[in-house]
Amino acid sequence: MNRYVHIQAALTVLMTLSLPSVAAPHETVDRWIDEALTNNASLSAQYAAIEAAQAEEEASDAWADPVVKYGIAPETLEGSNPVGHRFEVSQALPWPDQLSASREASQAGVLAARQDTQWQTRKLIASVREAYARLWYSNRAIALHHETRALVEQLADITRQRLEYGEGTQSELLRIETELDTLDAKLVELQADQDRLSASLIPLLGRRPEPDDLVLPMPDQTTAVSDLSAATDHPMVQAAEARTAEARARLDAAEAGRRPVFTASAGYNSLWADERKRWMVGVGIQIPLSGQRQNSAVRKAAAEVSRRQWQTTQAHRDLLASIGDAKAAIQAGYGRLEILDERHLPNQRAHWEASLNDLASGTGRLEDAIKSARQLTGVKLNREAVVRDLVSAEARFGALVATQVRK
Template sequence: MKTRLLTAIILTISASYVYASDTGDSQEKALQLDALVGAVLERNSGLKSVDEATRAATFRIAPASALPDPMLTYAGAPDTAGGPRGFQERVEISQTLPWPGKLDLQKSRASAQAEATASSYEDRRLLIIAAAKQLYAEWAYIHQSLDLKYQHRELLQEMVGVAKARYSAGKALQQEVLQAEVEAAQIDTEIVSHHRRKVEVLARLNALLNRPPTATLPPPAGLPESVELPGMPTLQSLALENHPELHRLRSNVRAAKSELGLAEKDYFPDFKLAGGYNSLWDDEDKRWWLGVSINIPFDFSNKRDASRDAANAEVMQYQWALSDSEARIIADLQESLARVSELEQTLTIYRERLLPLARASLETSLANYRSGKSGFITTIDAQRKQLQTEDAFQRTRSDYLRALALVERYIAKPLTSKSTTSHSNHPSAANLAAMKW
């Protein structure tokens, strides 16, 4: 019985390093990160909404620089009907001409507003990409962690059976049976919690994909192992150059400056050219006429001064907002980069030290249990620590991708992965494949 238990434990140790022993066919059916991101960008309703807003803003550029519609005026003198000269009437056509430069400023303002809307679209796109990658990382962790917990639950169920058999034979204490059952029940509660989390993540992924919340998704294919990160000066330059929020604010500054220019042009008059025919005049030479009129930009109420001051304040508002956003984005980038560096170093510690040590500790505990140097509960403790270490390793891998997604959002550029490890490419996969129950 003890030999049977030891064999089960050894097999589970090897299996716990692997999410699944995938075949080529199952890998093809797995959810790839790039495929998920592409599908989200294609199907997300929120992104399509902002895209339509961008198109609408672009269509407004041409009308902004167009002249006002010409005006046609017609008037008649009813009392002249039936008179000796016939019905007398007047026809007039006029065209308003804004002060030179106003139309160009209106077009510049509309173009800047369209660019700001386009930057909002790009900002939303990057936000959705980051959300998709972070949810994918959580999706991967849940599957990996569940697989580990199922493997260790099977082991604990085997250990419960062995403990009961030894207790019935008078070779073990009841405490061994109870301890194994407690550990198995604890893993069951963790499995229930993970399944609840799986439903939540699935619903959020489907929301990004514009699908029903319960629509199924395949398991994840794998997570990136590491990424080549440039230095902070390069990343900072990329963020300041590429981040769409900064582009949007710069466009808002340009739009506000155009508005300020229009406010300053408002101190000058607009022209109206007019011409027409007036049959009310007795002299036929006077019936055809041409004329010009202007508005007189008196500012008795200070409305033009107020409009100019408001436009100038708006320019300063966006310039200060731009400065604030630049500082905040660089600080957020530095924070995210520090997080990525921390997680990368932590992963190295797990691979090179913690995982091998946890496995060695369990194997040593098994050897001591076999020789009678340690008890059953010590073996269970070692098994629990091995599970916790492996689960924490998978959690760290997931957090690594989540942190990378934030860095990519700040620099508005994807980072090149050194490699992507599928679940079947773990170094211990070969050991698992070589062992059978």
């Protein structure tokens, strides 16, 4: 029996080992976008705002609730006389254009909420792309830091060899070891910055992403240049225009509020001895006494229309300014990247190799070689920063002109 159990356990282990391992999903920018669109709290709150606006729209043109009144004559509860009752139903009669204005205002409010949500979605996607680029850059900074340490280790090897042949000095070797200690301390700082950056993305994604194996797609220069055009139907502007339309409809409703309010009523009063007088129908009218309250409401609504119009104008201007800023950043980024790839980086590599050869032959200075190693890594890091900023600029531009926006 025990032998059978051991065989079964061994087979179970072998079957488990033979099964393909399930790898953790890669930290791609598309995965981040999907998670943000699903888990982001601000975007979910914006969808709730649409629901609230739609709920308000459903009852926007509804009549006021009727008023039912009932009365009884207490003295008639005792005695041989019939109990005296009185009831009445009254209904306020709204003006048709007042109802339609209220309906138009609510519809404009729904449109504004939807456009706000679309704009929030665009900004969220752009923020995810920028955050991905920042974390990628942090990862690249650590990788390049290791490259710098490897370069300094080469200097240490050369210095040890020269020291063995009696050409180097102990102080040079100690200087390199001090440089390695400085790099190790800097690495601790870079890793701490990366941890803080990863933690700061929890509100955006709903979780803390892993910074490993991040792949940042290189932007396509041709596509970016061809898409540099002004947007005419941006949700930020459309939301501002919808709110202006809502304010105009509120103004129309306030203008209608200056008119008298009519009320129709019907009732029955059993206290009348003559049965022909017991049923009653009537019309009531509420006349503004001074009109001050109504005039104040109209002035307030007119001021709100003016405020919304200015906000719409400002939204147009902000959009054009933001597009111009993103366009300039993209063009400058590609220009800097071209200089780095074609001139700066090759020249700095050549300078490092020359410094390394000079140090090995005894004609170069150690401090010059250390400085060259730092500069080489600095140029590489500068290039990665340009790529990061370029991706961020194109993400912002995509939100402004609806490029790279996922539905």
